[in-house]
Amino acid sequence: MNPNNHNSARRFVGQLNKTKKAAAASTLPPPEKPERLNRKLSALGATGGSLWKTLNHYVMEGNIVKKCELQSCIKELRKFKKYPKALEIMEWMEMRKIDYSYTDHALRLDLISKTKGIVAAENYLNNISPLAKNKLTYGALLNCYCTAAMEDKALELFEKMNQLGFLSNSLPFTNLMTMYLKLDKPERAIYFAQDMKQKNISPSTFTCNVLMQSYASLNDISGVESVLEEIVNAGENKCDWTTYSNLVSIYVKAGLFEKAKLALGKLEEKMKPGAPRQAYHFIIGFYAAIDQPGEVDRMWKTLSSVYPTFNNLSYLVMLQALAKLNDVVGLKKLFKEWESSCPYYDMRLAEVVIGAYLHHDMFEEAKLVFEDAIKKTKGPFLKAREKFMLFLLKNRQLDLALGYLDAAVSEANDVKEWTPFWRLTSAFLNYFEENKDVHTAEKVLNILKPFHRLNSNDYRSLLKIYIAAGKFDPKMRRRLEEDGIEIRCEIEELLQVVCPQLD
Known part of the structure; x- marks a missing residue:
């Protein structure tokens, strides 16, 4: 027997087997991709499932958990105020010996404050390593104090940060300024802005906006305008669309509509290509507030050219504007447009329409919207029921109002x-x-x-x-x-x- 023929036959059989295996493999469904970790964890924020169990199971399946994935999920959970779940992820990170950065410590302190209270946040700061007790973690605790309007503790910690040399940027000052606005002590906010200036610390855009609001709270419009002038003259790109948005809101609240209209023009000039939807939303709302329906319509068309697909928030802002302008026809048309294309039913939009209809004594139309909403979403419906109660009491229909109260x-x-x-x-x-x-x-x-x-x-x-x-x-x-x-x-x-x- 010729050995070459034998080798040729063996090669032929081997190739045939490979072909059969390939053919068989092609008929099998492709292997399933593991579900993205951040999708799994974000879903738990809504369902309330066990986060630790999910993470441990994910690891046991042979998957590698990357810190950046966990950080992304924490950010998402915080965005929707699912603070306990976000804190659980950080606790799991500690259990798995995933290294904490100083930023992570500050973030965890903030989450502890939101879920377990200020005392628990203080204890966390006291028990971390000395190196982690820096301007980030002290700054996070200061923010907690200011958010809770704990003036004495905030001032005590601020002074300690000053002694430790941790006042190197505007954030601690801005936190105090925001707290004093909440406490209706705008003059104290102005004091800390001046203190920051004496320390040669450059204010952020947000700091300047808070300072403008402080002067506005004192009905000092010239003070507001002097802050704006200082920002513009600084030429450090601190004057952006939020600055003029802030200015417009101050003018509108003061009833200075002509100045508000001029400031809106400046706001539009400051909007660069790719400006966020939020900027357009602000402008639409402000034009409605100063009774400029033509400008509202123009900005809605501009928004649609920049962002061809409207989200629920964009529709909400426009419906609110049309309600403010008493444009019931336009509001009804836009609401139907939203209903026909919305990704999910948002009760907030129905509430705007119900409120507008009731304002114009269109009770039956409002009732139909409400009944339809009940079929399409789980609610809550409490705000809508309140609107009906107020309308019915105004029209002296107590029995119907009591029915909505019972519901x-x-x-x-x-x-x-x-x-x-x-x-x-x-x-x-x-x-x-x-x-x-x-x-x-x-x-x-x-x-x-x-x-x-x-x-x-x-x-x-x-x-x-x-x-x-x-x-x-x-x-x-x-x-x-x-x-x-x-x-x-x-x-x-x-x-x-x-x-x-x-x-």
Whole structure:
């Protein structure tokens, strides 16, 4: 036998087997790609599943967990305020000995504050390594204090940072300035802006915007404009679209519409190609606020040319603008356009339309939108129900209003979240005062009590209802004291009528 023929036959058989294997492989489905880690973890933020279990299982499947993936997911969870889940990822990172940067320590401190409180955040800072106790982690704790408006602790920590040489940028100053605006102490915000200037620390764009708001809070428009002039003259690219957006909002609030219109022109000039949707949203809202329907329409068309696909937020902003302009026809048309193309049903848009219809006494149209929304989304529907209650009380239809109240309470008991709009309680009490109806007033307040803590204004209205109805309650004074209501002159005078003290 010729050995060459034998070798040729063996090669032929081997090639035939390879061909068969390849053919068989081609008929099999391709191997499944593992689901992206950040998609798995982000989904847990909504479903509430076990994050540690998911991560451990992912590793056991032979997958490698990259720190950048975890950081991306933490960012996504924080964006949607899923702070406990974001903190769990950071705790898992520590358990798996994934190195923490100083930024990671600062981020974890912030998440601890949001989920477990300020004391837990303080303990975390006290227990990390000395090297990690730097301007980032101290700055994160300062931000926590300022967010919680803890003035004394914020000032104490700020001074400590100053002594340690950690005040090297504008952020600590800006945090204090923002806190003082929240505390309605704008003059203190201006003081820290001047202190920063004396330390030769350059302000950020956001710092300048806060400073402008501080002067605006003092009704000092010239002070606002002097800050803008200083920013423009600095020529350090600190004057961007947010600066003029801030200026426009100040002018609009002050009723200076002509100045607002000029500032809007400047805002548009500052918008570079690729400006975020948010910039267009601001401009649309501001043009609506100064009653410029033509400019609203122009900017909507401009937005569509830059971002051909509208998202829910863009539609929301435009619907709000049309509602403000009382353009019911345009609003109805745009809402139908959104409904026909929306990726998911956003109740906020329906609420705008319901509010606009009710404002124009279009109750049946508003009711149809609401009923349709109930079929298309799980809600919540509390804000929409409030709008109906306010409308019905204004039109003296108490029974229908009480029906919406019962539905709201039933829903609130399920979601465990409802803080009724302050105007709602006032509207009910004003109605009962006009109708001298003590019994139903007390019934409604009792219904609202789990969701709304009665304040001095509520009790003032309740006392007036008793007086209008000619009713007395000897226990009313004690009731106010038990609810922590400060009894000042007007309330004292009303109490003397409702529960007169016998000699």
